[in-house]
Amino acid sequence: MAQRLIVGLQRGADWEKTKQGIVQHGATCLRDPSPEQPDVAVITVDDDKDAEAVLAKVRRTDGVRYAERDAMRWTS
Numbered sequence: 001m002a003q004r005l006i007v008g009l010q011r012g013a014d015w016e017k018t019k020q021g022i023v024q025h026g027a028t029c030l031r032d033p034s035p036e037q038p039d040v041a042v043i044t045v046d047d048d049k050d051a052e053a054v055l056a057k058v059r060r061t062d063g064v065r066y067a068e069r070d071a072m073r074w075t076s
Contacts, residue, residue, distance in 0.1 A: 002044035003051045004030065004070035009039045010063050018063030025057035042070065 005027065009018060019029055019041075026049050031042040043058070045051040051069075058067040 002028070002030075002046050004072060005043045005045060005051075005055060005058065005067055006070050007041045007043055007058060007067045008065040009033065009041065010065045011039065013063030013065075015041070015063070018061060021061040021063070022058055025061065026054045027058060039065070043067075 007022065009015065015033055019032070022029065022041075022043055027043040027045050029041060030044045033039060033041050045054045055067055055069070058064060
């Protein structure tokens with residue numbers, strides 16, 4: 001099962017560009033920002049990757065305001 005991370009976006013961030021950076025760091029986008037939550041995305045990190053290392057890189061990605069583990073932690 002993949003580990004879920006919540007990503008908060010900076011106001012005015014270009015989501016497609018930010019998404020490309022997130023994917024380059026080894027994550028997969030599970031849910032793009034929605035009209036109801038335009039500044040929040042949900043990403044996953046596969047178990048074969050170091051989630052802490054990916055999380056640290058995602059936090060430094062242009063357009064990311066914050067990134068943290070989802071309280072639910074896992075997804076199927």
